[in-house]
Amino acid sequence: MTLAPPPPAHHERAPAPSTAGLRATARMLARAGGDGVTRLPVLDGDGPFALRRVGAHGRPARVCVVSAMSAPLGGDRLGIEATVEAGAALHLTTAAATVALPGRTGEPAHYDVRVTVGEGARLDWLPEPLISAAGSDLRMTTTVELAATAHLVLREEQVLGRSGEETGALRSRIVVRRAGRTLLDQETAYGPGATGWDSTAVLGGHRALGQLLVVAPEFEERAVEVRLLGGAAGERPAAHEGQGVLAPLAGPAALATAVAPDALRLRRLLDEAGRSAAAG
Amino acid sequence: MSRAALLILADGRFPAGGHAHSGGAEAAVAAGRLTDAATLExxxxxxxxxxxxxxxxxxxxxxAGHDPLLLDDAADARTPVPALRQTARRLGRQLMRAARATWPAPALDALAAARPRGAHQPVVLGLAARSAGLTPLDAAHAVAYETLSGPATAAVRLLSLDPFDATAVLARLADDLDRVARRGADAAERITAEGTDALPAASAPLLDITAQQHAAWPVRLFAS
Incomplete structure (x- = not known):
């Protein structure tokens, strides 16, 4: 009788990367056709990112990022690059929340999103939340380059810990440049290794936070009006419903910032802000 | 360089209008998030x-002598709500008046002329420190200390907190303050190579939200 071979080592994903982690960058390019339809001459998924074209062809082109494996894990270096050329329109979503998980080595994971939007072009980048699982360590950057007449709607939601667990370490920086000038530069640092984040000045016990950024040339003429969201609008803020504010940046843009006890209530606040910003 | 200049600049009695601002403490007290010395800390x-x-x-x-107008733009990009941009510029204008009288310098005159409604207060403070012969690290210390002393002084008035307890909070944060000032000064050293992106951009969502909320109050004790 032969000995049974040892069971294969358990891999959550294949092909198994080295301990250095996975390197993958998904790329897409949106181009305006003469018929007003946006085409996607480049639509290259990579590693954990599968790119699915959804909906009918038209303006905008719609793409959904589908996770083909669990990522990012510690040590991974992942990227998404999207270019929307002059006059084109791209609507980008993700199929599910992204969960940052611990890796085998304790190395941080890196996740870099770079988008470029040309003259008269529009990008809607509306991913599902990023969840920082206990023990994970993720460094995220979002870099946006906008032409002067570009239109952008960008949502970013972070959830600190899965249900009932501690948060991982999550550092995220977003830099938005418009016509070469920096419109927004914000960094968040939460969890182990960050100081002061779990403070009454920063999150006040909330575990979901997010932003909705709308950049539109028409805000040059008329800035969005300040609007308090959720509990912030009441006389005495009610902590349980979360709170936020929609306000103009120093430039043709509006930013909603919100904190909430969970992802569902956070989304409600950002949806409310989105309706306000669209109504002008 | 005169060490005494740093004491003058960081003195709460320096006539730059800071006493009228609570640094978000008034809103935090109203929301029940700031109630005693421990929550102040x-x-x-x-x-x-x-x-x-x-x-x-x-x-x-x-x-360090970097272009104050570029730094003023960098401050705008790091201040996402208008209530805090207005506060920073109002405080900057008041500090500018005091600084030009105290340490006259062409660089202060030039910034005052370029930003008549006020530049962001930390930029003015840094330029005032330079005019006074102080170092970048000194300027970072002075401005970081202000971010603590404002709420601590306000909490004494808003909560009738024991001033000894409030001062003890400041003392307990001294090591944190040193680290923050050092990080700020280190980042400033990287500007030559990396541009103003090298500067910290740490955000505090609740400070932003409640500052805008506080600005809409009909009656308040502090301007911010």
């Missing part, structure tokens, strides 16, 4: 490592 630690760090970077950069 957590509030201050959060503010120091976010708004304080950003201010330390800007002030150190201005003190």
């Amino acid at each position: 957590t509030f201050c630690r959060g503010r120091l490592h976010t708004a304080g760090l950003v201010a330390a970077g800007l002030a150190a950069a201005a003190a």
